Amino acid sequence: MRVIITENYEEMSKRAAKIIAEQIKRKPNSVLGLATGSTPLGTYKELIRMHREEGLDFSKVVTFNLDEYYGLAPTHPQSYHYFMFENLFNHININPRNVHIPDGLAKDIKAFCENYEEEIRRAGGIDLQLLGIGRDGHIAFNEPGSPLMGRTTIIALAEETIKDNARFFKSEAEVPRLAITMGCGTIMEARKIILLANGEGKADAIAATVEGPITSQITASILQMHPNAIIIVDEAAAMKLRRKDYYRHVNRLLEEQGL
Numbered sequence: 147m148r149v150i151i152t153e154n155y156e157e158m159s160k161r162a163a164k165i166i167a168e169q170i171k172r173k174p175n176s177v178l179g180l181a182t183g184s185t186p187l188g189t190y191k192e193l194i195r196m197h198r199e200e201g202l203d204f205s206k207v208v209t210f211n212l213d214e215y216y217g218l219a220p221t222h223p224q225s226y227h228y229f230m231f232e233n234l235f236n237h238i239n240i241n242p243r244n245v246h247i248p249d250g251l252a253k254d255i256k257a258f259c260e261n262y263e264e265e266i267r268r269a270g271g272i273d274l275q276l277l278g279i280g281r282d283g284h285i286a287f288n289e290p291g292s293p294l295m296g297r298t299t300i301i302a303l304a305e306e307t308i309k310d311n312a313r314f315f316k317s318e319a320e321v322p323r324l325a326i327t328m329g330c331g332t333i334m335e336a337r338k339i340i341l342l343a344n345g346e347g348k349a350d351a352i353a354a355t356v357e358g359p360i361t362s363q364i365t366a367s368i369l370q371m372h373p374n375a376i377i378i379v380d381e382a383a384a385m386k387l388r389r390k391d392y393y394r395h396v397n398r399l400l401e402e403q404g405l
């Protein structure tokens with residue numbers, strides 16, 4: 147696990163966007179795994195800027211989103227479908243046919259989830275997966291206790307997540323209680339993973355993810371097993387890491403080698 151500590155949110159976002167842009171330039175038909183929430187907004191803004199000002203080309207890029215609230219139509223303003231078009235897809239030259247987001251209205255959930263996995267496989271697997279992290283250590287919507295080898299499935303949101311996400315809805319009561327999410331096993335098959343976190347509120351989750359034991363109580367901790375995972379955090383989210391100096395030292399040496 148490589149840990150990159152940035153001064154602030156803006157620098158975190160730019161680092162992530164740069165890695166994504168390099169991936170797309172190296173392989174124009176890259177398969178990207180994408181996240182929603184507040185954390186990746188700056189990264190998406192920077193990717194939009196790169197598209198507009200530097201001609202970053204998304205025409206062959208294929209995307210798979212991590213999750214969607216169950217029960218929300220794609221047109222619902224709080225759906226992750228709506229979020230992705232509003233904050234990224236409407237502003238870049240992606241082919242909408244290459245966009246995949248779990249269907250919040252799927253009737254046969256089991257068949258839908260199996261098919262989502264199959265579509266990822268048919269696309270050749272995910273080259274680069276972008277992740278945020280919940281305060282309870284979840285990745286995608288794999289709440290504490292979710293299987294660390296799990297596949298795409300329907301899950302019940304934890305109380306903490308419902309409270310955290312209420313800020314996007316008129317009231318807490320409106321937050322859907324269920325979601326369709328890629329499993330940790332699905333995520334772990336991505337060839338490269340970037341996890342972003344900013345702000346003090348994520349400091350405990352980041353410390354547990356990076357320096358705690360691997361446990362289904364902090365599903366992000368499974369990333370310790372991934373050969374190519376990069377954790378990019380701002381100073382506030384890095385606050386509780388004990389080995390900060392070492393991570394800085396590693397990055398200095400790797401950057402000197404252009405890595």
Ligand code: F6R
Nearest residue numbers: 181182183184185278279280286
């Ligand atoms: C969103 C997702 C979630 C969020 C996490 C953090 O697609 O999979 O795991 O990344 O809940 O959300 P924010 O960024 O809003 O703090």
